[in-house]
Amino acid sequence: MMATPLADAIRPKSLEDVVGQGHLLAKGAVLRRLIEQGTSANLVFYGPSGTGKTTVANLIAAQTKKRLYRLNATTASLQDIKDIIADVDTLLAPNGILLYLDEIQYFNKKQQQSLLEFMENGKLTLIASTTENPYFYVYNALLSRSTVFEFKPLVAEDVEVAVRRGLSMLQEKAPLPLTWEEGVPAQVAMACGGDVRKAITALELLYDCTEAKQGAVTLTCEDAEQLAQRSAMRYDREGDAHYDLLSALQKSIRGSDPDAAIYYLARLLEAGDLISPCRRLLVIAAEDIGLAYPQAIVVTKACVDSALQIGLPEARLPLAEAAVLLATAPKSNTAHDAIIAAMADVKRGKVGDIPRHLQNVHADSQGQKPTQTYKYPHVYPNRWVAQQYLPDNLVGTQYYHYGENKTEQAAQRYWEGIKGE
Structure with a gap:
């Protein structure tokens, strides 16, 4: 129906129209103050899709009056970056360049490094967005020159505001009268998993698939529910x-x-x-x-x-x-803690020689008097006898501590009785 996708047509033109992200954009919040002051800071926006990262980048570009370039790291190349940087200090970008780089985690180290020189001299302002943790995927030198802001998934009530805005726009543009059942906005908002773009796309699809009856179009909750099935799932097995x-x-x-x-x-x-x-x-x-x-x-x-x-x-x-x-079930992490502590000692070099009496008996040379003095526990009362098991430099070290559950407490009482502890 619309030449421009509805999700782009309703994109906010001011901070007041951005739904959600109050921790970033409320009056007095740091990011809002930076935007209102016309920031030229390099920023990294981190969060799920459809939560306003691109929208806020557009608002920053408008505020700073810099020439805005957009790249998606999934398809952009090093040459694309060079082409953009070539416009620095030209009539095409008299106030400098603002580069919005989406999905920066897909840029390799060399591609990210190519931006550093121009970020240093202030001729290029970078706003990078990512759905993955930037501290794992973004080059450290680039991160050190940027400020990270995390965008949160939106609650259904916030998304519903955008859905109602989309419905109003559809109503204005529709060639036939458009109405909807009372629960449609909430149904669409609830099923999008906090993703405004997904919600608005579903809304537009709902309108497109609804047949006119008696010269009017009515959106129903039943159709909205069918379109929304499984759409609330946010899942990426690598993310x-x-x-x-x-x-x-x-x-x-x-x-x-x-x-x-x-x-x-x-x-x-x-x-x-x-x-x-x-x-x-x-x-x-x-x-x-x-x-x-x-x-x-x-x-x-x-x-x-x-x-x-x-x-x-x-x-x-x-x-x-x-x-x-x-x-x-009752809980115990005593075995977990024991192996972690033991492995930490091994990594620190606390390896020591295995006591001679614990070594393989075949280590003794044949025909010579055995030097091992291993005591075989099964021939002693209660199948236990005191002897050294840890290397000399670790004697007395305790890795395992009995838990407070009844199973381990019973084992502790059993062994304390036998060992006379």
């Missing part, structure tokens, strides 16, 4: 969202919250990811439940094997069983 979900799953289980554990498991499975939750549940069983309930890893392994054998969608059942079991 931050993937690891955030897995982290949330593990922390919910560690915190003994079965409802949150099931919720994050559902999000992973709904995105079609079966392998990642299987692997993470096995890790959780060892790391967070551990010796408090040693059978947990056995049950979890059986659930994981079953899930991988039957596949989705039925795999959700054994994985849900494992998630609830782990969330409601």
